[in-house]
Amino acid sequence: xxxxxxxxxxxxxxxxxxxxxxxxxxxxxxxxxxxxxxxxxxxxxxxxxxxxxxxxxxxxxxxxxxxxxxxxxxxxxxxxxxxxxxxxxxxxxxxxxxxxxxxxxxxxxxxxxxxxxxxxxxxxxxxxxxxxxxxxxxxxxxxxxxxxxxxxxxxxxxxxxxxxxxxxxxxxxxxxxxxxxxxxxxxxxxxxxxxxxxxxxxxxxxxxxxxxxxxxxxxxxxxxxxxxxxxxxxxxxxxxxxxxxxxxxxxxxxxxxxxxxxxxxxxxxxxxxxxxxxxxxxxxxxxxxxxxxxxxxxxxxxxxxxxxxxxxxxxxxxxxxxxxxxxxxxxxxxxxxxxxxxxxxxxxxxxxxxxxxxxxxxxxxxxxxxxxxxxxxxxxxxxxxxxxxxxxxxxxx
Numbered sequence: 309x310x311x312x313x314x315x316x317x318x319x320x321x322x323x324x325x326x327x328x329x330x331x332x333x334x335x336x337x338x339x340x341x342x343x344x345x346x347x348x349x350x351x352x353x354x355x356x357x358x359x360x361x362x363x364x365x366x367x368x369x370x371x372x373x374x375x376x377x378x379x380x381x382x383x384x385x386x387x388x389x390x391x392x393x394x395x396x397x398x399x400x401x402x403x404x405x406x407x408x409x410x411x412x413x414x415x416x417x418x419x420x421x422x423x424x425x426x427x428x429x430x431x432x433x434x435x436x437x438x439x440x441x442x443x444x445x446x447x448x449x450x451x452x453x454x455x456x457x458x459x460x461x462x463x464x465x466x467x468x469x470x471x472x473x474x475x476x477x478x479x480x481x482x483x484x485x486x487x488x489x490x491x492x493x494x495x496x497x498x499x500x501x502x503x504x505x506x507x508x509x510x511x512x513x514x515x516x517x518x519x520x521x522x523x524x525x526x527x528x529x530x531x532x533x534x535x536x537x538x539x540x541x542x543x544x545x546x547x548x549x550x551x552x553x554x555x556x557x558x559x560x561x562x563x564x565x566x567x568x569x570x571x572x573x574x575x576x577x578x579x580x581x582x583x584x585x586x587x588x589x590x591x592x593x594x595x596x597x598x599x600x601x602x603x604x605x606x607x608x609x610x611x612x613x614x615x616x617x618x619x620x621x622x623x624x625x626x627x628x629x630x631x632x633x634x635x636x637x638x639x640x641x642x643x644x645x646x647x648x649x650x651x652x653x654x655x656x657x658x659x660x661x662x663x664x665x666x667x668x669x670x671x672x673x674x675x676x677x678x679x680x681x682x683x684x685x686x687x688x689x690x691x692x693x694x695x696x697x698x699x700x701x702x703x704x705x
Contacts, residue, residue, distance in 0.1 A: 314441055317437075317441075318440055318441060319672065326344040326666060327342075327344050330344060333666075340664050340666060341663075341665045341666070341696060342666045342685070343667045343668075343680075343683070344666050344667065344668050345685070346482065346631075346682055347544070347545070347548075348545060348630070349686070350548040350603075352547065352548050352549050352552070352585070353548070353589075353596040355588055355592055355593075356547060356549065356585045356588050356589050356592075358588075359584050359585050359587065360581045360582065360584050362584070363580070363584030368580050368581055368584060369580060369581070371577055371580075372577040372578075372580050372583065373577060374568055375399075375402050375403060375564075375577075376402065376556070376577065376578060376583060377403075377580075377583050377584075377587070380583050380586055380587045380590075381399075381402075381403060381556075383587055383590045384396075384401045384403070384558065385397065385398050385400070385558070387590055392525050392528045393528060394527070394528070396558050397561070399561055400558055400561050400564050401558050401564065402557045402564050402567050402568050402571065403555075403556045403583060403586075404557065404575075405554070405555070405575050405578045405579075406542060406544060406553040406554065407512050407540055407541060407544060407555030407556075408555065409555055410540045410541075410555040410556055410557040410567075411435075411438060411508065411540045411555075412438050412441075413567035414508060414538055414540065414559075414563070414567050415439060415441075415442040415474070416441075416442050416570045417569075417570055418563065418566075420443060420444075421443040421444075422443075422444075422445060423444045423471065423473035424472045424473060424474075425439045425444050425445070425447060425472075425473060425474045425475075426464070426467045426468060426472055426474070426475045426476065427439070427447065427448050427449065427476050428449050428450075428451050428458075428459040428476075429448045429450045429451060429673070429674030430451070430481070430483050430673040430675045430678065431478070431481075431673060431674050432482045432510070432673070433672045435476055436448070436674075444473065444474075449467045450674065451463070451486075453622075456624070457481065457484040457486035458488055458492055461495045461498070461499045464496055464499045465499045468503045468505065472503065472505045473505055474505060474506045474507070474508055475500065475508070476508045476510065477496075477507060477508070477509050477526060478509075478510040478512075479493075479509075479511075479513075480513040480514075480521075480523075480626065480628025480629040481629065482512075482629055482631055483631050483670070483673045483678075484624060484631070485608075485624070485626020485628055485630075485632065485633070486624070486626060486627060487517060487521055487523065487626075490522070490529065493524055493526045493529055494529050497532075498530075501530070504536070505536070506536050506537070507526065507527075507538070508537075508539075508540060509525060509526055509527065509537055509538070509539050510541075511539055511540065512540070512542050512545055512555075513545060513628050513629040514541065514546075515545075515597055516545060516546070516628050516629055516630060517601070517627060517628035518605045518608060519627070521628060525539070527539070537559065538557060538558070538559035538560075539557065539559065540555065540556070541556055541557075541558075542554065542555035543555070543585075543586045543589050546597055547586075547596070548600065549585065549586070549589065552582040553578060553579065553582060554578055554586040604630050604683070607630070607684075607685070607686075607687060608625075608630070608632070608683055610687055610691065611632055611681060611683045611690050612625050612626075614690065614694035614695075614698075615632065615634050615694060617698070618694070618697060619701060619702075620636060620638040620639040620701055621634045621635070621636060621701075622634060622635040622637075623635075630682055630683050630684045631681065631682050632680070632683065633673070633675075633680050633681075634678060634681070635678050636652060636655050636677065636678065637677040639655055639701070644658040644662060644700070644703065644705070645661055645662060651669070651676055652670040652671055652675070652676055652678060655669070656668070656669045656679055658704075659696075659697055662703065663693075663699065663700040664696065665693045665696050665697055665700075667679045667680060668682075
């Protein structure tokens with residue numbers, strides 16, 4: 309069977325594959341601690357579910373505008389006016405089938421063959437493959453743990469070339485949880501001023517931040533970049549709505565219209581009743597978000613403390629999101645269950661076999677020395693999983 313070259317150039321999403329593996333193992337009765345899930349373990353707030361049920365009862369079961377219902381697009385525009393002072397018209401908003409879909413539409417709308425996309429590493433697994441699918445060239449720029457996994461202005465200046473079409477910024481980040489402080493964003497913005505590339509700001513974890521860390525939008529800090537900045541976001545993480553598949557993009561109307569045309573030829577509109585739920589999520593009270601974030605911070609504090617006690621682990625303390633990305637380089641070269649651990653993937657395989665703990669290898673995030681834990685799980689599971697890993701590390705030769 310002959311497949312397209314683009315399909316052969318990309319990899320399946322490792323996080324989704326591991327989540328499916330976890331479900332299979334648990335269905336087989338295996339006592340597994342799963343740190344792979346990139347989604348809150350909280351239920352969607354009741355008010356949001358009620359709004360969707362009422363929409364269903366009202367007969368909101370038909371096609372909507374491809375771009376999303378007007379009230380939802382208006383609510384998103386008003387959110388960004390209220391929180392960041394941006395003046396977006398509803399026609400500058402596109403509602404898509406999740407944040408991933410919003411980003412995919414933008415890359416399809418903007419990239420021509422050979423266009424480069426600057427992506428700081430470690431990065432969310434889909435940035436690179438989405439770029440390839442759109443005919444672009446990922447230009448990966450490794451960051452350093454000693455710099456807080458944040459790109460420096462010098463690194464950015466070196467990475468930008470006449471071929472650069474887009475710079476992707478994700479703060480706080482998946483997989484590291486690293487967030488950029490105001491002065492760091494301002495420094496990056498001064499570099500970007502000198503180039504005519506577009507900026508995609510992936511703000512999906514904007515509300516999940518800790519220790520009084522303040523999220524800033526790079527476009528709000530530098531008005532010169534506002535017309536060149538596209539924002540992607542989602543209801544998924546903030547409101548525990550991952551399965552509802554509602555994300556969105558904001559930006560210059562011409563680009564949003566082009567992305568909407570692409571969406572019209574793929575999925576058409578996002579699910580109608582899910583849009584009704586998202587409207588309630590954004591317009592209604594935000595108390596549930598604060599409750600979830602406080603619980604996430606407790607979990608972050610515990611998992612960082614526990615992993616830091618394990619010999620061979622070095623664990624960065626994240627500013628946001630719900631991931632830790634410990635460095636396990638000191639474990640490489642050691643032997644477990646008769647096999648030498650030569651990579652992060654080998655470490656993950658060993659922990660699964662020996663400890664029945666599932667985490668994500670760092671290779672697909674751009675790092676061969678790190679592994680990713682999601683702490684979107686209970687304190688009890690965190691304690692249990694870390695204890696198992698600690699015991700497994702002691703068994704290495």
